[in-house]
Amino acid sequence: MEKGAIGNFVNQKVLPPIMKFVNTKAVTALKDGMVYSLPFIIIGSVFLILSNVPIPAVADAIKASGWSAVFTQAYTATFGLIAVWAAVGIGYVYVRNEGYEPLPAGLTSLSVFLLLQFLQIGNPLIGAMGKAGTGITNSAGAVTMSGSQVAANIDKLPQTLQNFLSAPVSGVINITWLGGQGMIAAIIIGILVGWAYTSMMKAGWKITLPEQVPANVANQFTAMIPAGVILAGSMLIYxxxxxxxxxxxxxxxxxxxxxxxxxxxxxxxxxxxxAFMVAFFWFFGVHGGLIMGAITSGLLIPNTADNAALYHAGNLSLANGAHIVTNEFYNNFINLTGSGITIGLVVFTLIAAKSVQFKSIGKIELVPAIFNINEPFLFGLPLVMNPFLAIPFFLTPVIVALSTYAVIYFGIVPPLNGVAAPWTTPAIISGFFIGGWKMAVWQAITLLISTGIYFPFAKKYDQVLYDQEQAKTAEKTAEA
Known part of the structure; x- marks a missing residue:
């Protein structure tokens, strides 16, 4: 099948159903609703680093001063509530896109999210007792009574009192479900609440007040019936x-x-x-990062949150359940220096390019590449539908994903720590934030991998461009 035939097949048969799915109301609400959580994830990551500074002496000093607990409080109230932000944001965006007052729907989604979970936590004594128990610690984190000592003292109490002390603590919100572990539930609830709310509004299930009533008051009465039906139904499910x-x-x-x-x-x-699909979509001129981000964020962000919780607890390891593929794996490796990991092309333009086109586009792309933006290459070189550079464009992110997975899996570098470096953070710097100095070194190695893969293909394409430019110059000279 020729290049044109392949392009037509993909554009006519493959992309339309995919784009139809990506542009559905639910996926659009998911993609745009999750954006509201990003500031809290990034800000919370700063507090996560401060509460777990990767320098033992500094970390101990912060812990002893009591500030570690303060930073933990800030982390919990930002990054630790990503499921809350998702539930509100998705319900809000779904209804906003349908043209109705969105805030009541977002708040209804939050209410449903809380209503559908037990408002209780396990008694702290359960985890503190026994040989494997955590014991009782003071504000500085020092153990003041071992798990065995706790159990021995509890055993001296009457059985009725023991049962009371070990019963779940009710009337509280379990913050476990407000973070990564509640993310899929938050997504489902946000989408379903948005759909149900708009369906009832379209069907006319609302209280309409006289025009004289202020709009801010009338809007709340308009929301009362849809919100009431949704909450009543959620209560019955609970x-x-x-x-x-x-x-x-x-x-x-x-x-x-x-x-x-x-x-x-x-x-x-x-x-x-x-890794493959990001490059695949881009090759045919469709924003691969945006599409795959929308599809995968609901799963990769919870992976990030799980790793952040383990890192905060000092238990970050694969043996303790840490994930290898997280949202930072996607942002800071698969899309490092832009989709296709095109830093290798930048290096080529700086040291070996002969054609004016390659040199000119390389100068334009140099600074954006530092911040993981490569649209000048995608559309200016171009990489889109370019058979000369198709192999490295597809191969590089796949090789980087494979090798990064391997170095984490085999313990050469630690798992990503859950810190969310913004996707525009330059390479190596982002590596240090998301995984320490070892991850920074590995990120530097991935830049070399990109250069090694792209270089021979770029050299061949550059020669083609150079020959074309020389031919045009010779033609103009002959005409003159």
Whole structure:
């Protein structure tokens, strides 16, 4: 099949159904709604670093001063609430896109998210007791009573008092479900609330007040019936799960959906598919980063949050359940220096390019590449539909994804720590933030990998461009 035939087939048969899916109301709400969580993820990452400075002496001093607990509080109230931001943002955007007052829908989504979970936590004594227990610690983190000592003292109390002290603490919100573990539930709830809310509004299920009533008051009455129906239905779902299965919706979704989906996204196959598809879409002129980001963010962001929680607890390792493929794996490796990891082309233009076209585009791309932007190459060189550079464009992110997965899997570098470096953070600097000095070194190596893969293909393409330019120059000279 010739190049033109392949392009036509992809554009006519492959891309339309994919774009139709990506542009559905649900996926659009997911993509745009998740944006509202980004400031809290990035700001929370700063607090995460401050509460876990990777210099033992400094970390101990911060912990002893009590400031570690303060930074932890800030981290919990920002990054630790990403499921809350997702539930509100997705419900808000869905209804906004349908042309209705969106804030009541976003708040309804939040209310449903809380209503569908047990408002209780396990008693801290359970985790503190026994040989494997954490014991009791002071504000500085020092153990003042071992787990065995706690158990021995509890055993001296009457059984009724023991049962009371070890019972779950009710009337509280379990922050575990407000972070990464509640993300898939938050996405589902946000989408369903947005859909149900707009469906009822379109059907006329609303209270209409006289025109004389102020708009801000009238809007709340307009939202009352859809919100009331959604909350009443959610209450019945909560009651059904509680009385029949002794569980809640968030636990059910986490066990049946989130755990297997996160496992799939965290596999080597998942990493390679994501890396390939970003380049695939871009090659045909469609924003691959945007499409794959919309599809994968609901799974990769929870992976990031899980790693952040482990890092904060000092237990970041694959043995303790850390993920290899996270949102930072996607942003800061698969898309490093831009989709296709095109830093190798930049290096080529600086040291070996002969054609005016390559040199000119290289100068334009140099600064954007530092901040992981490569549209000048994608459309100016171009990389889109360019058979000369197709192989390195597809191959480089796949090789980087494979090798990065391997160095983490075999323990050469630690898992990504959950810190969310903005995608525009320059290479090596972002590596240090998301995984320490070893990850920074590995990121530098990936830049060399890109250069090694792109160089021979770029050299051949540059020669073609140079020959064309020379031919044009000779033609103009002959005409003169």
């Amino acid at each position: 009651a059904g799960l509680k009385f029949t299965l002794n569980t809640d919706m968030l636990q059910l979704i986490y066990k049946l959906l989130q755990t297997p989906l996160q496992g799939l996204s965290d596999s080597l196959g998942g990493a390679l598919i994501i």
